[in-house]
Amino acid sequence: MEQTQVQLAVQGRITPVMEEIAVKEGVSVQVIRENFARGRIVCPRNINRPCRNVGIGMGLSTKINASIGTSTDINNIDFEVAKARAAQEAGADTLMELSVGGDLDKVRREVLAAVDLPVGNVPLYQAFCEAIKKYGDPNKLDSQMLFDIIEKQCADGISFMAVHCGINLYTIERLEKQGYRYGGLVSKGGASMVAWMKANKRENPLYAEFDRVVEILRKYDVVLSLGNGLRAGSIADSFDRAMVQELLINCELAELGRKMGCQMMVEGPGHVPMDEIEANIILQKRMSNYAPYYMLGPLPTDIGAGYDHVAAAIGAAQSARFGADLICYITPAEHLALPNVQDVVEGVKVARLSAHIGDMGKLPEKTRMRDIAMSRARRDMDWEKQFANALFPEDARRIRDERSPTCDEKVCTMCGEFCANRASGKLFNEALNAGRKG
Ligand code: SF4
Numbered sequence: 353m354e355q356t357q358v359q360l361a362v363q364g365r366i367t368p369v370m371e372e373i374a375v376k377e378g379v380s381v382q383v384i385r386e387n388f389a390r391g392r393i394v395c396p397r398n399i400n401r402p403c404r405n406v407g408i409g410m411g412l413s414t415k416i417n418a419s420i421g422t423s424t425d426i427n428n429i430d431f432e433v434a435k436a437r438a439a440q441e442a443g444a445d446t447l448m449e450l451s452v453g454g455d456l457d458k459v460r461r462e463v464l465a466a467v468d469l470p471v472g473n474v475p476l477y478q479a480f481c482e483a484i485k486k487y488g489d490p491n492k493l494d495s496q497m498l499f500d501i502i503e504k505q506c507a508d509g510i511s512f513m514a515v516h517c518g519i520n521l522y523t524i525e526r527l528e529k530q531g532y533r534y535g536g537l538v539s540k541g542g543a544s545m546v547a548w549m550k551a552n553k554r555e556n557p558l559y560a561e562f563d564r565v566v567e568i569l570r571k572y573d574v575v576l577s578l579g580n581g582l583r584a585g586s587i588a589d590s591f592d593r594a595m596v597q598e599l600l601i602n603c604e605l606a607e608l609g610r611k612m613g614c615q616m617m618v619e620g621p622g623h624v625p626m627d628e629i630e631a632n633i634i635l636q637k638r639m640s641n642y643a644p645y646y647m648l649g650p651l652p653t654d655i656g657a658g659y660d661h662v663a664a665a666i667g668a669a670q671s672a673r674f675g676a677d678l679i680c681y682i683t684p685a686e687h688l689a690l691p692n693v694q695d696v697v698e699g700v701k702v703a704r705l706s707a708h709i710g711d712m713g714k715l716p717e718k719t720r721m722r723d724i725a726m727s728r729a730r731r732d733m734d735w736e737k738q739f740a741n742a743l744f745p746e747d748a749r750r751i752r753d754e755r756s757p758t759c760d761e762k763v764c765t766m767c768g769e770f771c772a773n774r775a776s777g778k779l780f781n782e783a784l785n786a787g788r789k790g
Contacts, residue, residue, distance in 0.1 A: 354399050356573045359613040361388035369395050373407035378718060383411065391610035392642045394512075394617055396446060396470035396575045401509025403470045406445050408617065409644040413715065414672040414707040415445035417472070417646070417680045418700050420463070426690045427454030433466045435696045440467045442700035446512070446678065448472040452481055452540070460508060470511035474579065475502045476541035480548075491548050495557035503568050512575035514619055515565055516541050517558040518602035519581045524549060527582065527594035535586025535623065535654075542581020562605060566614045575615040577646055578602035583622035587654055590624040591632070603640035610643070617644045617678070624650040626670060633674040647676040651686075660686035661699050665706035672710020679703055705743060733762045733773050 360367050366385050373395060374381035384407070387393040393409035408415050418439035420432050432451065439447055447469045451459045456478045464471055479501045483493035505513070516539075524546060527533075537543040549556055558565055569576045582598045584590045599618070606616040618640050624632055629650065636645050649664035650671060656663035664682035672679060683691040683699035691699065711719045722741050729737035735752070739745040755765045763771035 353571060354573065356570055356613050356615060357388050357395055357397075358391065358610060358615055361385045362613075369397065369405050372405045373412070376405075377407055377412050379411055387411065390641070391606065391616055392644070394575045394615040394644050396472065396511035396615075398506065398509045398511045398572045398574055400507060400572060401464060401511070403468050403509075403511060404445075406470055408646075408677045410642055410677075411715075412677070413718070414676065414711050415678045416443070416700060416703045416707055417446045417448055417678055418442075418444040418696055418703075419448040419450050419680060420691070420696065421448070421450035422453040422459055423690045424453040427451070427459075429454065429459050429462055431692075432459055433462055434693050435691070436463045436467050436469075438693045438696050439700055440469050442697045443704050444469060444681070444700045446470045446472060448474075448514075448680070449510075450474055450477060452477045456481060457504075457508075460505065460510075464509050471509070472512035472514065472575075472577065473505060473510050474514045474516075474541050475505055476516055476545060476579075478505070480541075480544045490544055491551035493548060495561065498557060499561075499564060499568065502565065506568055506572040506574055510574060512577050512617065513569060514541070514577045514579040515558055515569075516545050516556070516579040516581040517562055517565060517605055518578055518598040519545050519549070519556050520559040520601060521549065521555055523582060523594060523597045523601065526597040530593050533584070533586065533592065533594075534588040535584055537582065538585030538622075539579070539581045539583055541579060542583070545581060559601075562608070563612065566609050566612045570612065570614040573615065575617050576609055577617040577619050578605055580619040580621060580648070583620070583648070585623055587623045587625045587652065590621065590628055590650075595621070596635070599636060600639060603636060603643070606640045606643040617646050620645055620647040620671075620676070621650045622648055623654060624652060624667065626652045626667070629667060629670045630674045633671060633676060637675055644677040645675065646678040646680065647671045648680045649682050651682065657687050658684060660684065661695075661702045665702040668703060668706035669709040672707050673713035674710075675714065676710070679707055701744060708743060731773055731777070733771075733777070 370384045374384045387410050420435040449463045479498045480490040483490045582594045602618050606618050609616040650667040651664050652667040653663050661682050661684050668679045681699035681703035683695035685691040685695045726741040739749050742748045757763050757765050759769050
């Protein structure tokens with residue numbers, strides 16, 4: 353059996369995956385190897401499907417995930433393939449295929465074939481869908497069926513899996529003892545698993561048989577992302593005892609899974625107010641021994657519907673700055689409808705922007721040069737250099753071209769004849785030419 357990146361790193365071996373990540377990120381390969389060995393960096397991959405090597409974790413730039421997938425109302429495979437391709441083109445680093453409607457095997461395989469990004473998923477979705485199809489009741493799901501689905505999805509080439517191992521009977525007890533929540537339960541997989549455990553009066557098989565989950569994912573070198581099934585769907589619930597309990601268990605499991613040789617990541621919330629984001633990240637990092645943290649934004653307000661992608665970008669910039677390693681985008685359709693292609697593109701772009709802003713705080717040495725180059729290009733009114741340094745050059749060029757100046761092609765139509773850069777440039781040309789200011 354092929355060894356995982358963690359196992360190889362622990363043996364002191366440097367792999368081509370580690371070398372590629374080191375070059376892309378500008379980090380010494382020895383540091384990359386050491387962080388793989390300590391469970392602080394992962395690379396979502398699968399021995400059955402070649403895909404891009406994307407490093408996620410300590411000392412690396414913050415990565416962006418785009419989630420797509422059918423619903424029970426809208427299940428068009430071509431639509432999902434188009435969204436997957438649009439997400440890749442817009443600059444997503446990873447993709448999650450989260451279908452719950454239609455032929456789930458077919459949509460997964462077509463999406464996997466359409467992109468070369470690492471693709472993740474949530475196996476509980478298909479498991480509960482199949483239990484409904486077979487028995488007419490999701491609570492009749494049996495653990496053999498669940499583990500067979502996990503194995504099938506790994507064999508198909510999934511690179512990272514959000515598995516809800518951290519919900520156990522003790523977590524549910526915390527939820528019940530604190531009373532119900534303002535925002536209820538918002539994770540589809542989490543809510544379904546809580547219902548299953550209560551109906552069957554049994555422990556979550558993903559927790560009770562955690563070693564079996566690890567064994568399957570380890571076989572394919574897939575990243576086990578510990579799902580946040582009790583994440584808050586309201587900022588008022590952001591630090592409740594049930595959420596903290598699940599996070600604590602997930603952090604414990606992250607360490608256990610890594611010791612068993614599996615690549616591990618922990619999933620975070622959700623809805624978190626701005627002043628609590630830093631504390632959330634410190635808690636996860638300290639309790640998991642700095643395992644990579646995958647934040648779903650977070651959304652720092654509950655009232656941004658229609659512009660939740662912007663609200664999430666504000667939360668994401670904050671979470672990236674404090675150490676989140678992978679950010680799941682939010683689209684303008686969040687809380688309202690299944691996203692379309694345009695929503696996906698918007699979501700990826702604002703998430704990339706938020707990750708860059710966060711990285712300017714997290715990795716200032718590596719990330720600020722492009723902003724400085726842009727400032728110079730603006731001062732000098734060098735439009736081609738501005739487009740070259742912009743995160744979204746096509747959008748920037750299109751907006752300028754649609755409203756181009758008539759008085760002087762160097763300025764723009766914002767101030768026209770009153771262009772401050774042109775006026776001040778004339779005043780300070782001498783200093784610039786003498787090289788006193790770069
Ligand atoms: S016109 Fe105004 S906005 Fe446009 S380049 Fe000059 S100073 Fe900047």
